Amino acid sequence: MSAESDLIARLCCPGRGVPPETLTAVITLAVEIAREGREGRRVGTLFAIGDCDAVRKVSRPLILDPLSEHPCEVRHISSNDVRETIKELAQLDGGFVVEEGGTVCHAARYFDTRSAGVSLPLGLGSRHMAAASVTRETSAVAVVVSESAVVRMFHGGKMVNEITPELWLLRRHGLLKDEVEDHTIVEQAGGIAIAASSDEQEA
Numbered sequence: 001m002s003a004e005s006d007l008i009a010r011l012c013c014p015g016r017g018v019p020p021e022t023l024t025a026v027i028t029l030a031v032e033i034a035r036e037g038r039e040g041r042r043v044g045t046l047f048a049i050g051d052c053d054a055v056r057k058v059s060r061p062l063i064l065d066p067l068s069e070h071p072c073e074v075r076h077i078s079s080n081d082v083r084e085t086i087k088e089l090a091q092l093d094g095g096f097v098v099e100e101g102g103t104v105c106h107a108a109r110y111f112d113t114r115s116a117g118v119s120l121p122l123g124l125g126s127r128h129m130a131a132a133s134v135t136r137e138t139s140a141v142a143v144v145v146s147e148s149a150v151v152r153m154f155h156g157g158k159m160v161n162e163i164t165p166e167l168w169l170l171r172r173h174g175l176l177k178d179e180v181e182d183h184t185i186v187e188q189a190g191g192i193a194i195a196a197s198s199d200e201q202e203a
């Protein structure tokens with residue numbers, strides 16, 4: 001198992017609420033946004049996945065929500081129409097709230113940010129601080145697309161992974177052997193504070 005699939009398995013272990021399929025779908029979309037941008041511009045955004053009721057309490061809409069009035073069945077992240085819509089909406093300020101099952105609930109959402117108790121590498125800005133904060137205040141996992149085309153994952157108020165989009169895609173297409181590790185991923189995975197104990201994983 002690669003360090004990255006190992007991390008996803010640990011973040012998604014029973015009791016944490018975010019199935020690996022949903023997290024993988026969000027990361028894949030995040031990687032596409034990081035690589036493609038939109039209309040010739042780099043685009044950054046933020047996804048908060050899981051624990052939606054709690055996430056709603058620590059966030060607010062920045063505009064009338066373009067997703068909320070649509071039925072759940074047409075808002076699933078596996079739909080190409082939804083993925084293209086998200087790529088378009090990612091140009092707006094704010095981020096997305098994604099329910100555990102993969103339904104995208106809200107777009108253009110501002111996340112209340114508290115710096116107390118979060119751990120963030122120096123040099124990252126307010127989008128990353130918001131991701132760290134929402135994962136400290138709730139049990140959501142956050143995925144950030146940086147305008148610098150890096151994808152970062154947060155949980156428990158900490159950054160837990162940094163994904164280089166090209167390496168992620170090579171792995172997904174089987175063009176990179178698992179033993180060829182992304183060093184950042186290995187370092188971050190080794191240091192994550194939320195790693196489940198083997199007891200928890202077996203539960």
Ligand SMILES: Nc1ncnc2c1ncn2[C@@H]1O[C@H](COP(=O)(O)OP(=O)(O)OP(=O)(O)O)[C@@H](O)[C@H]1O
Nearest residue numbers: 044093094095110111124125126127128130146147
């Ligand atoms: N609390 C927040 N909730 C949701 N979105 C936010 C929040 N704070 C900032 N953002 C979004 O992040 C954008 C970029 O902010 P900033 O440059 O400070 O973040 P950053 O972490 O450096 O991200 P990037 O690496 O993409 O530049 C803002 O224009 C806004 O759209």
